[in-house]
Structure formats: structure tokens, C-alpha cells
Amino acid sequence: MRRTMLISMAAAPLGAVLSGRVFAQSPEKPKVTIAVGGKAAFYYLPLTIAEQRGYFKEQGLTVEIVDFAGGSQALRAVVGGSADVVSGAYEHTINMQANKQYFRAFVLQGRAPQIAFGVSRSKMPNYKTLSDLRGAKIGVSAPGSSTNMVANYVIAKGGLKPADVSFVGVGTGNGAIAALRSGQIDAISNVDPVMTMLSQKSEVTIIADTRTLKGTEQLFGGPMPAGSLYAPEDFIQKNPNTIQALATAMLKALRWIQAAGPSDIIKTVPEAYLLGDRALYLASFNAVRDAISPDGMITEAGAKTTLGALASFNERIKPAEIDLTRTFTNEFVQRAQSRMK
Helix, strand or coil, rough: CHHHHHHHHHHHHCEECCCEEEEEECCCEECCCCCCCCCCCCHHHHHHHHHHHHHHCCCCCEEEEECCCHHHHHHHHHHCCCCEEEEEEEEHHHHHHHCCCCCEEEEEEEEEEECCCCCECCCCCCCCCCHCCCCCEEEEECCCHHHHHHHHHHCCCCCHHHHCCCCEEECHHHHHHHHHHCCCCCCEEEEECCHHHHHHHEEEEEEEEEHHHHHHHHHHCCCCEEEEEEEEHHHHHHCCCHHHHHHHHHHHHHHHHHHHHHHHHHHHHHHHHCCHHHHHHHHHHHHHHHHHHCCCCCCHHHHHHHHHHHHHCCCCCCCCHHHHCCCCCCHHHHHHHHHHH
């Protein structure tokens, strides 16, 4: 019996089942700091669920989540060494590789950007075509963030370049709503629940919408991976057990969301996330639910779509020089899936 037990343990070196729970090898770095840009947005809902439901703790991790105004600022925190991992847009891994800095996404949160682009009805009542945006002030979560990327791509379809407009960082919460209502911006590229609130109250006209798989396909012509957890390549290589623990916790969160009802979400997220309107929050969740990844996997097709989109408006991105295999890995999610069967 003892021999059989030893053989079984050797056959599963990364973890063992005990009392119905799976324990992996101890994380090399049990205290991890994750930088995120706009944590209350649905874009990062899986991260919030993993935190609120204690999935990180189950994996032996103490996780500190530091919130920034946008994804580009969260990325800078990791580059500067004040955080270990970014919860942010997958496309940043491609942007960074163009600068000879290598980051890899290891679990996907969103299989569509969940970003909508709207034109202010009060500031631009006569808007007809994208060319009307020339000279406009466009609100984004933060310059260089995913909301900025989507805005760049949208205006490029109208023959405009980033230099033809002005981008204004407005965050992803009440600040973004206030910026549009006060007339500081003419248009906005942002996430939910902000965009659903502005749309429901007829304050914006939505002209591009990636909150659904269909809308994403229409805009980009293919799948577009969005929110993910990504980290410097050397951090992943040095801390594989830590990365595995993070991926496993996030996969549990993704699976929980797939089975959860709207009321479950309301009970789990912090009250401040609701922006004072539960009905609005539920409507926003229903609008983006399809865009939340069911399995945490990044596809090669999605990576190629992202590369093409970035190259369309950013001359620094040369597709022939980008090695997409170094921008993401599914090995940690796949291992988590096999353990959780």
C-alpha cells in the first residue's frame, strides 16, 4: 500500500488531492502584487471574483491588488518594479516586445475587449461620419491603455491618425462620466458599467462596440483577446509555481462566473462597483457576459488579430519582427484544467 501511494505521488509531482482540494507545489513568491487599471470595471471582473471568493488564498497566495487609472499605468508599475504581475490588456505584450521587452500573458480574462466608443450627443449633435472626429477630444481610461488602442483603431477606419485628435485620461468610473457630462470631452472610449450608463441615458451615440463577440468580429475582423494576467518573461521562468497558483485561481473565478447568476455577482463585488445603481450594473453585466472568457485560453488566431490591429495604426509594430509565441502561454491554464476535472 505504501509503495502504491508513493507511486501515485510521483505521478502527480505538481500537486496532490487532499480532502477534495488540490494543493500545488508551494509558490516561490507567496506574496504577489498585481497592478490593474480600473479594477471596478467588468473588464477585470474575474480578478475581483478571485479576490473576493478567496481563490488566491486557496492557492497559498497573499495577493495585493493595486489599482491605477488605466492599463498603461499598471504596466509601468511592473516595469518599474513596484508590482509583479499586470491585470491588463493582452496587446501590451506585443507593444512591449516591439521595445525589446518580453512579457507573456498566462491566463485570459476577456475574449473580447468589452470597450465601446461613443460620441457625445451634446457636444457633437451633428456627428455623421468618423471624419467628423478630427480635432475632437476623446476620453480614454489613460493614454496608451486598451481604451486608447480601440479609439485609435476606430478613428483609423475613418482615415484619421492619432495626431488628428486629442486623448484625455478620464479613468473608468465616475470621473469618466463627469468628464463627458461637463463637456470636457467630445467622445469617449471606455468600458462598462460606464458605457451602459451613458448609453441608457442617451448621452452618447455608440459607433463601435466590442462588448460582444459579434461586435468585436465586426470591428476587428476576428477574435480579439483582451484582459489577461501577464508578467515579465523572466518572472514567469523564475516563479512557475506562483504563476500556476495565479492561473488556477483565475480559472476557478472564470468557471464561477459562467455558472453565476446576476444576483450572485451583485452579492460578491464591492458595493462601490455598482455606481449607486444596481439595475444599471446588472444591465452592464448582461451586456458583457458573452465577452468573459469561459476557459482562460488565448488562441493563436486572436493573437494574430491583435497584431494586425496594432500594426494598422502604430508604425513601430512590424509584424515580421514580432514573435507571438513569446507573448502568451496556455500551459498554466491547461495544467489547472487537468487538475480541476
